[in-house]
Amino acid sequence: MTIAAPTADFLVLPPRPDSTADLLAASARQRGMAVELLSGPVLPDRLRHATGAHLRGGPVFAGAVAEDLDLVLLEPDDDWLTRLPYEYTHRDITLTTLGEARWSRTPMFVKPPRDKSLTACVYADGSRLPGDADHPADTPVLVSEIVTFLVEYRLFVLDGTVHAASRYATHGRLDPAPLDACPHRAAVLDFAAGLLDTCGDSLPSAVVVDVGLASDADRGTEHWAVVEANMAWFSTSYAADPDRVLDVVLRAAGPRDRLAVRDRAFVRPHAAVG
Missing domain, CATH: 3.40.50 (Rossmann fold)
Structure with a gap:
C-alpha cells in the first residue's frame, strides 16, 4: 500500500x-x-x-x-562568542583549530562551536586533546579561559526574545527546572534582554542561547555570562515548555520558501x- x-x-x-x-x-x-x-x-x-x-x-x-x-x-556563526562584548562573556574566547590548540601548554576550556564532535571540557593542556582520524587538525574549536558556572539556563530565542527557557545545570551537574520556578528568573531575563537588544542581530531569528551565573573566586564576585549559542533544531529542551520550544524549532528548521x-x-x- x-x-x-x-x-x-x-x-x-x-x-x-x-x-x-x-x-x-x-x-x-x-x-x-x-x-x-x-x-x-x-x-x-x-x-x-x-x-x-x-x-x-x-x-x-x-x-x-x-x-x-x-x-x-x-545556526549561529562559529565565531559568535568571540565577537560578543566582554560584558556578556567575562572571559577571553578564541576561535581556532584543533591543531593550533594542541600547541597550548596551559589549562583551557575547549569546545566545538556548534556540533558535538569533541567533548566540551577543561583540558590540562593541548597534548590532552584528541588527535585521531575523527578529530583532524583543521577542526574548528573555541578555546576560552576556565570559568566556574554556578547555575546555567537554556533560552530558546524567537525573534529576539526569550520564547521558552529552562534551568539545566547547577554547579556543573544536570538539574533541569522550569525558569518560572527558579529564583534567578528575573535576573536571567534581564541579562538576556540586554544581550539580545545589543547583539540580537548577530543571531538567527530562531536559536538557543545558554547563559549562566559565573563565580570569580579571585575577586569574590559573581556575574552573568553567555555560555554558548546552539542550533535550536538539535538542542535538548530540558524543563522548558515543549509547545513553545516547538515554535522555535519549526522556524529554525523549516521550508526554504519561508526563509526570512x-x-x-x-x-x-x-x-x-x-
Missing part, C-alpha cells in the same frame, strides 16, 4: 528520537501536524516532493535529508551538515 505524502506542515524525526524529540512530536500532533519517524537517513520517495517539512535531529541526520526535503537549517531575508546569513550549507 502506498502512503500519501503529507499535504500540510509535518515534522521529521530520526530513527532513534531522544526525549526532546518525543515531547516535540506530541506537541506537533496536538497542532494537527503529521510526524514522520524515519527508519534511516534515506528519505522515502513519498516525502521527496512533499512541502512544509520541518526537522528535529542531529547534524548527520539533518545532512542526509535536509536537501531532499528542501528545508533550511539556521534576515536569516539568509545563518543558513547552514547542506554539504557541511553531514
Whole structure:
C-alpha cells in the first residue's frame, strides 16, 4: 500500500528520537501536524516532493535529508562568542583549530562551536586533546579561559526574545527546572534582554542561547555570562515548555520558501551538515 505524502506542515524525526524529540512530536500532533519517524537517513520517495517539512535531529541526520526535503537549517556563526562584548562573556574566547590548540601548554576550556564532535571540557593542556582520524587538525574549536558556572539556563530565542527557557545545570551537574520556578528568573531575563537588544542581530531569528551565573573566586564576585549559542533544531529542551520550544524549532528548521531575508546569513550549507 502506498502512503500519501503529507499535504500540510509535518515534522521529521530520526530513527532513534531522544526525549526532546518525543515531547516535540506530541506537541506537533496536538497542532494537527503529521510526524514522520524515519527508519534511516534515506528519505522515502513519498516525502521527496512533499512541502512544509520541518526537522528535529542531529547534524548527520539533518545532512542526509535536509536537501531532499528542501528545508533550511539556521545556526549561529562559529565565531559568535568571540565577537560578543566582554560584558556578556567575562572571559577571553578564541576561535581556532584543533591543531593550533594542541600547541597550548596551559589549562583551557575547549569546545566545538556548534556540533558535538569533541567533548566540551577543561583540558590540562593541548597534548590532552584528541588527535585521531575523527578529530583532524583543521577542526574548528573555541578555546576560552576556565570559568566556574554556578547555575546555567537554556533560552530558546524567537525573534529576539526569550520564547521558552529552562534551568539545566547547577554547579556543573544536570538539574533541569522550569525558569518560572527558579529564583534567578528575573535576573536571567534581564541579562538576556540586554544581550539580545545589543547583539540580537548577530543571531538567527530562531536559536538557543545558554547563559549562566559565573563565580570569580579571585575577586569574590559573581556575574552573568553567555555560555554558548546552539542550533535550536538539535538542542535538548530540558524543563522548558515543549509547545513553545516547538515554535522555535519549526522556524529554525523549516521550508526554504519561508526563509526570512534576515536569516539568509545563518543558513547552514547542506554539504557541511553531514
